Amino acid sequence: MNPISSRYAVPLSLCAEHSPEVVGGKAHNLGRLSAVGLSVPAGWSLTVDLWRAVQEETGLGSEIGRSLSAIQDNPVQTGVILRGLRDHILTAPLPDWVETLVASISEELLAAGPVIVRSSAPHEDGEIRSQAGIYESVPGNRNTQDVLTSIRAVWASLFTERALFYNGGQLPTSMAVIVQRDIKPHVAGVMFTCDPLTGAREPIVQFERASANAVTSGRGACREIRLRDLSGVAGEEDVPPLLTDALLRSASIAERLPGGPWDIEWVWDGDRLFLLQARRITSTEAARITSTWAFEEELSRIYKLDLGKCGDRLIKELRKKIWFRLFCLRKGLCTFRTIYVVYRRSDLPAIVKDISSQLSIPYLRVSWGDRTQRVHLSKLELALAQGMDCNRLADPAYAAAEISEIVPSDMIGFSTVLGDDSIVIEAYPGGAKGTKSGRWPATVYSYGRLGLETIDRPEYDQRAFFDSETMDWVTVDCERYTIDLDEKLAERVAQVTRQFCDAFGEVRLEWYIYNQEIYIKDLTVENQPLQCVPQAATVSPGVASGYAVCLDDISEYDELAERFMISVRHLDDGVASSELVAQTHDLCQQKPIIVVAEYPSIGLASIIQYVHGFVFERCPLLCHLAIILRERGIPAIVVANARSRISTGDSLQIGPDGLSVMPSLMTGTGGRSEEGVQ
Known part of the structure; x- marks a missing residue:
């Protein structure tokens, strides 16, 4: 390595010699395991100083500072600002010397097969909170360009609502990145060097064939064993004696390291055990309390609660909803209430009594993360009791739920x-x-x-x-x-x-x-003032030309929107209508398209990547698709009875002056102009 590289890249085997503030917590712990003779896949830590140098040379540091200040000034824009910042990091060109450095450390690793790029923030895998699963890891990188793209993705993962929640409302900006061999596992899993609930000093292993992702994500049907039960015996076909002995030896050595007990992620390639990550088993005390939290309370307290699957729901609320509801409460404005609750079955009578005193509407939506139920307040206690298994916490005596009012609006x-x-x-x-x-x-x-x-x-x-x-x-x-x-x-x-x-x-x-x-x-x-007036024909300003695709029945798009929950902030451009693509395949491939439809179904957002403009027969200015079109700069106008005036294949131009139509050869010749009228 040249002199500049030694400041910015450290072999994992030497990372114990550097503090987590330099190489990140994950790399530092892997260095400690390597230093005591345990097997860690070969790799490097690209240091925090490298990320800082990139920020300084590319202007990303200033952009990060502006974005975080903007969130402080306008928190309801949190989701939008963070998404824009991530996009900026993912697309900003890197200095040539960084690309050269990454190529030099990746070359030898890639010669042995794919590499994995992983986060290693200074506070990650620490003694207080593990930060498990908060930041990005990207496996399967097969060339230097893949590695560079994945490094950007890891840096960008600093700026998510999940990171904001897990870091108690703050967004740390330091990140080191690990680049290491991606081991193809025969068996993979996690090992606790002691029982995380009882503290008993007996290693517990949760494992799955082929990949540890199912175990670490909680989505897989993994198996669990206590290693001492298998020591020196056969019987578990996926945990042969060689693997059992290797796990027991690793647990014994790791337990001697200061900072334990340990939660260790591992893979077995059929011959050898590799340790991928080691973090201190963090306390489960946050789960062992009964608590309720509503939006007018201090946010610092909700950050400390273990909400299980409901944590993901709260993270989405951090994009904007928490902030504007707090604004409502400060201004004395009504908004439907949401309460998060951590509970045991024995505490339910007191909890429901407390919740009842805080609600003004008796119709409720109760969610345990991936299951939702509507109940009347009078049946809330029964619903919470029956739903406990949907979201049990680290201590299985406890569960968590989100409770929201349903407003029966007039x-x-x-x-x-x-x-x-x-x-x-x-x-x-x-x-x-x-x-x-x-x-x-x-x-x-x-x-x-x-x-x-x-x-x-x-x-x-x-x-x-x-x-x-x-x-x-x-x-x-x-x-x-x-x-x-x-x-x-x-x-x-x-x-x-x-x-x-x-x-x-x-x-x-x-x-x-x-x-x-x-x-x-x-x-x-929105990102700009709405200059339109209610009776105008322009929904989204701009000029567009293209060939008409008339959609006579857009109910399919309404169904698409409901199925994929498409909205202003939950838009997946990858969800495209098979009907439109099949119907207009040639046009999609060769010509710009202007869609003509009765009304602006939000489901049409799924095909805007193919469309240059829209003509609607009616369109509210404030509906979701209108907002998306203005945000994306896609022109749209309103023309009464447009589908009776326009045929598929007609050449159209739309803009502030209305609509110009040049019929296709199949429908006639000669042009005509239509003035859009709402």
């Missing part, structure tokens, strides 16, 4: 401040499904200096009501009717909308009206 709606300082309000009947997708037409109001003005008042032929027996909304056909937002409530909606826009920027607010109160449900922050 009206639901969206609102924002427009460029002329008026408030646009889009309202729908309470319980109407499909409002986010634009399937239901909106009753549109403008609230300005002259008070409330009705822009559009469609008739509805369905009503929804909340069934307290089934705990769900039921939609029924009915005679046509309209809805009305009285001026007093409209004024209140306008005031609340302006409060949020003043606090957080270009907010699109989602709310309920229940018992003449406004309940804030959600918000989306």
Whole structure:
């Protein structure tokens, strides 16, 4: 290695000589294992100093500082800001000397087969918290370019909601990276050098054939054995005597190291045991308490609770929802309440009594992570008791759940401040499904200096009501009717909308009206002001040209949205409609496409990677697809009865002046212009 390399890359076998602040906690512990004669796959630690040098030379350090400051200033943008920062890290060019260094340490490792790139943050695998599974590891890298891409992914994994939660609301910015041989396992698993619950000094092994991922992630049906029961005997076909002896020897040696007892990840390649990771068995005391936490309480306390599978739900809330609900509570605004609870069966009567005193609505959604149930408050104790097995914690006497109010709304709606300082309000009947997708037409109001003005008042032929027996909304056909937002409530909606826009920027607010109160449900922050006015034809500004693809029935896209939970912040470009791709295969391959549809189903977001623009017959300004199109810079306009005026294959141009159509050879010749009218 040249002189500059020794500062930035350290062999794993020597990492015990360097502090975790230099090589990271994971690499430091692997160095300690290697130093006492235990087998660790060959590899290197790319040091924290390397990451700092990259930040300085590429400007990433300044970008990180700006992003973290922006989160402090506007926490409801946490998810958006972190995603943008990760994208920046993943795409920023690296200095030439870094690429040369990575190539030099990877060359010998790659000659023996694939390598794995793993996180090694200074605080990872530490004595207080293990940080297990918080940061990225990327196996199967087969060339230097793969390794460089994976190194970026590890650095980027510093900036996730998961890291924010696990680090108590802070985002550490230091990271070392391990590059080492990726051992193909015959058997893999984890070994606890003592019982993590009782502290008994007898090694316990959880294992699975082929990969340890099923064990460490908790998703696999792994097996568990106590090694002393197998010592010197045959009987477990996947744990031969040679492996048993190697595990016992490794446990015995590791226990002599200061800082134990240890949780060790290992692989067996059929002949030899390799240790991949060693972390101190951290305390399970956080699980051994009964506790409830609601949004108005100090966040520092929820960070310390073991929530099991519900931790993932809270992590998603950290993207924005926790922050705007805290804002609601500070401003005296109504929002549906969410409570997290850690409980034992014997504590349930007292816990439910405490929860009941905090709730104002008796209809509840209870989640244990991957299972959700709707219950009435009167049946909450029974539901929590029956659901314990869905999310038991490290101490199996305890479980955790998330409890949220269900608001049986009289009206639901969206609102924002427009460029002329008026408030646009889009309202729908309470319980109407499909409002986010634009399937239901909106009753549109403008609230300005002259008070409330009705822009559009469609008739509805369905009503929804909340069934307290089934705990769900039921939609029924009915005679046509309209809805009305009285001026007093409209004024209140306008005031609340302006409060949020003043606090957080270009907010699109989602709310309920229940018992003449406004309940804030959600918000989306766009990256630029909404210059459109309610009666205009432009939904997303810009100009686009392409060939029309007319979709006569987009119910498939509504079903797609429900199946994959597509929304503004849960958008998967990889979910594409087989119907559209099959129907327009040639056009997709050769020509720009403009989709023509009745309304903006959020399911259409799944195919926007193929589309240059949209023409809708009706489209609320504040529906989810409209927000996504503006965010992505994809033009969209409204043209009444567009599908009767346009045929698939027509050449279209859309923009602020409306629509121009050049029919295909199959439908005629000559061009025509249509002015978009909403």
